[in-house]
Every structure is written in C-alpha cells, then in structure tokens.
Amino acid sequence: MSGPSELLVLGFESSCDETGVALVQCRAQGVPVLHAHALYSQIDMHQAYGGVVPELASRDHIRRVLPLTRQVLAEAGKTLADVDVVAYTQGPGLAGALLVGAGVACALAAARGLPVLGIHHLEGHLLSPFLSADPPEFPFVALLVSGGHTQLMRVDGVGRYAMLGETIDDAAGEAFDKSAKLMGLGYPGGPALSRLAETGDAKAFALPRPLLHSGNLDFSFSGLKTAVLTQAKKLGNDLPARKADLAASTQAAIVEVLLKKSLSALKLTGLKRLVVAGGVGANKALRQQLNEACAKLKVRVHYPELDLCTDNGAMIAMAGAMRLQAGIAQPNRDYAFNVRPRWGLDAVDA
Ligand code: KG4
Ligand code: ZN
Numbered sequence: 287m288s289g290p291s292e293l294l295v296l297g298f299e300s301s302c303d304e305t306g307v308a309l310v311q312c313r314a315q316g317v318p319v320l321h322a323h324a325l326y327s328q329i330d331m332h333q334a335y336g337g338v339v340p341e342l343a344s345r346d347h348i349r350r351v352l353p354l355t356r357q358v359l360a361e362a363g364k365t366l367a368d369v370d371v372v373a374y375t376q377g378p379g380l381a382g383a384l385l386v387g388a389g390v391a392c393a394l395a396a397a398r399g400l401p402v403l404g405i406h407h408l409e410g411h412l413l414s415p416f417l418s419a420d421p422p423e424f425p426f427v428a429l430l431v432s433g434g435h436t437q438l439m440r441v442d443g444v445g446r447y448a449m450l451g452e453t454i455d456d457a458a459g460e461a462f463d464k465s466a467k468l469m470g471l472g473y474p475g476g477p478a479l480s481r482l483a484e485t486g487d488a489k490a491f492a493l494p495r496p497l498l499h500s501g502n503l504d505f506s507f508s509g510l511k512t513a514v515l516t517q518a519k520k521l522g523n524d525l526p527a528r529k530a531d532l533a534a535s536t537q538a539a540i541v542e543v544l545l546k547k548s549l550s551a552l553k554l555t556g557l558k559r560l561v562v563a564g565g566v567g568a569n570k571a572l573r574q575q576l577n578e579a580c581a582k583l584k585v586r587v588h589y590p591e592l593d594l595c596t597d598n599g600a601m602i603a604m605a606g607a608m609r610l611q612a613g614i615a616q617p618n619r620d621y622a623f624n625v626r627p628r629w630g631l632d633a634v635d636a
Contacts, residue, residue, distance in 0.1 A: 291315070293370045293610060296358075296394075297603025298351065300387030301379025301407045302433070303328040303338045305350040306599030309362045309369075310417070312607035320417055321362035323600045326350040329474065336473050344382035351390050358599075366398050371617055373606025376404030377626030378434070384625035392621045401617030403606045408435060408631045410601035411563040413444070414590035417604050422561050422588040427551045429544065430631075431572075432564035433459035433474065436544075437631070438503045438551045441561070444612040445636035450551050451503025458540055458566050461507035465514040465536045469529055479533045480569050486534030491517050493539040495546075503551055510539055541572045545579060552585055560587045568595035 291314040299306035308323035328346050332338050359365060374391035377384055388404065395402035412428050415421060427450070428439040436453040456464070459476055466475020471482065493513050496506040514536050521528050548560060560580060566572065567589055580587045594600055609615035614635055 290370075290610060293607050294364070294368055295371045295373055295603040295607045296355075296369045297599040297601075297606060298372070298374040298387040298391045299407070299410070299597055299599045299602045300347045300351065300383050301375045301377070302383060302597060303332055303343050304597040305347050305354055306597055306602070307351065307354040307358045308599035308603050309358050309364060310600055310603035310607060312604070312611060314611055317421070318417055318604060318607065320600050321364065322358045323598060324354040324357045324361070325598055326354060333473055336467060338380070340380045340382055343380060344386055347383055347386035351386060355390075355394075366394065369398070369400060371401050371403060371606060371610060373403045373405050373602050375407045375410065375602050376623075377407065377629040379407055379627060381625060381627040384627060388623045388625050392623045396621040399619070401619055402621065402623075403609065403615055403617045404623065405602045405605045405609070406629060406631055406634045408432070408437075409634055410605045411590075412439070412441065412447070412561065412631075413605045413608055414563055414594050414601035415561050415588040416608065417594060417600055418588065418591050420588055422559055422586070425557055426559035426561050426588070427548065427555055427557050428561045428563060429548045429551075429567075430564050431458045431544065431562070431566035433457060433463065435564065436505045436507070438547060439631070440555050440557070444608045445614045445634060447631055447634070449632050450554070451505065451547065453505040453507060455506050455508040456511060458505070458507060458544060459564070461510050461540050462537075462566065464511045466533075468515050468518055469525070469532060476566060476569070480537055480571065482530050483534040483537040483571065486530030486532070488534040488538035490528070490531035491535040493517070493535050495539055495543050498543055498546060503547055503554070505543060505547065507540070510536070537569070537571055541569070541575055544572060545575050548576065549579060549583070552583070558585050560585055562587065562589050563595070565596040568592055
C-alpha cells in the first residue's frame, strides 16, 4: 500500500432509492472499523407506483441526507473535524439522485477543506465484503448481482477488474422484481418472492434456465420473466393457490443459472475464492447453494454482512479508503463535481 495508513472516511450513497451515510475508519494494517451507518429506504414511497420514480427519489434524498449525516456523526461520537476524506457515489444510477449525494458531499468537503472522492457504485458493492467478519483476499472471482447489474468479474486488486461475463438484457435482480410484480408481490419483489418461495415447491413448474449452456459467462433473464408471465396466465384463477410454487420455481431458475455460471468462472480462472455482492447476494437460497457447491470444490465464498448487501454508505466509504490506500485515487479539492449515470466498472481508474 502506498497511500495513507489511517483514514476516517465519510461515505454517501444516493444512486437510487436508498439514502446511505456511513463513517468508516480504515487502516493499512488491521481490519476496518464501521463506526456508524444510517440508511433511509424510500421503498414505502415508491411502492404505490410499482417502481422507483426518479424525481421523487431525488427530492427525498435531499430531505434525508443531512439528518442522516448528523445521526452518523453523533452515533460515532465524531464531528466533521475528525473526518479525513469524503466519498460519494458518482455513478452509475439516477442522475438527479446521484447529484444530491455528490452535491452534499462536495459542499461539506469544501466547507472543511477536505479531499473528496467520487466512487463507482458497483465498486462499493464489490469491496463491501472487506467490511465483513470474514474479509476476502485478492485475487477472486466476483459475482455482482444488484437490481441493475449481473456480472462475473476477475478481481486482481483494487481497481483491477476484468469482466468475464454479464447480462445481455435483464439483471437477476430485475428478474426477481419483475416476476414478483406480476405475481402481485409489490416492489422491490426480490425479498418478498424469496420469502414466499420458502413455502413452495421449486420443481412445480419447469421454467427456462437462460443461457445455461451457452458456453460463455453471459446471462439473460428477460425470457425467464416472460415464461413466468405465461405460467401465471395459464394458472388463471389458480394463481393465488400456486403462488408459492411459482415463486419457488422462479427463484430456483435464477439461482441455478447464477450458481452454474459462477462455478464456470472459477473453473475458467482457476481461482479458489468467490465474492458475492449486491442486493441479490442477500438471497438465502443462492447463499445456501453456493456454499454447498463451493465447499465441495474447496472454494472460499465471501459475502458482505447481510445489512450491507443492499445499497448503503459504508461500502462507498470503504471503497474510497481502499482506493486511496492503494494509491490509485487522487482526491480532488476543487469541488467541481460531475455525476456519471452510465458508467461501466471496467472503466474505473486502475
Ligand atoms: O444492490 P441493490 O440494493 O441495488 C442496486 O444497486 O440495484 O440491489 C437491489 C436488488 C433488487 O432487485 C432486489 O429485489 C434484490 O436486490 N434483492 C433480492 C433480495 N434482497 C434484495 N433478491 C432476491 N432475494 C433477496 N433476499
Ligand atoms: Zn446497489
């Protein structure tokens, strides 16, 4: 490591429908300390619309971000004077929502003369297991499964990400959400669908496993959603009684594809370590099946702590600290910020 040895980083996340603020202490040696993190989820507000309404999201981030910041500093027993660096999600995400976090982060940093750092949201997810009780070591294969992304990556170090495969249409999280929506399970449907699946028969309906035998590491989930819709229509009035079976069968199809492709990525790279990150990484069935398969192959699997699987500020603070400590990132002090709503992880500085 060529960067500073100890850093207190204030992190902001506002890329979608969650406002996250956190304070992370990182050390070149030893484990990082999550002093405090606070999250406000806008799910209840968007539920009425069946999905995220971008303008409402931006306005709510504005309402929440400063109270959350005060809460985090108070819980940690710190003040802005103790903070070394401010990190914020620069992209990808909703432009207006990103602008709130970026604007507040840069304004606070400017007021205190602190360096500020824009972070890639997916890099935050990817590095979030370093905050867990069982942190990984480089190199590893990463399965990134969020609401908008499904990617397999070879990770050789901070900023050294090589794409192995990704979805050509819907993400796994979208497959969960869209299937759940057409079963009337609300938004976001992933957690609700997986809860319902626990009481259903995963073999009840034969749903497609898209691209399972494609010979590469790409994914496709839009056909699965269509198959779930067709099945739901076929069930008609029987749908309510068979909903748990349909949920279990849908989850089984998604999990099988994620599992098999992850194992193929491990085989291809010869690596013995897998990191699973992003909201879908909270899925119990996925964790259970990955754990079982990887134990047989003597592969170590690492996850973020459950409450840091979905969007949060801690992963952004952590990624900021790791980039600085690796000597990659140059924090800026001119406070001229821009957000990057569309930004590939393979395009981050290394
Ligand atoms: O990473 P994340 O919080 O936000 C993005 O960056 O997109 O991921 C959100 C996604 C949603 O699609 C949500 O339904 C899914 O993660 N998700 C789950 C579970 N918890 C969250 N999907 C399946 N099972 C879960 N337990
Ligand atoms: Zn996310």
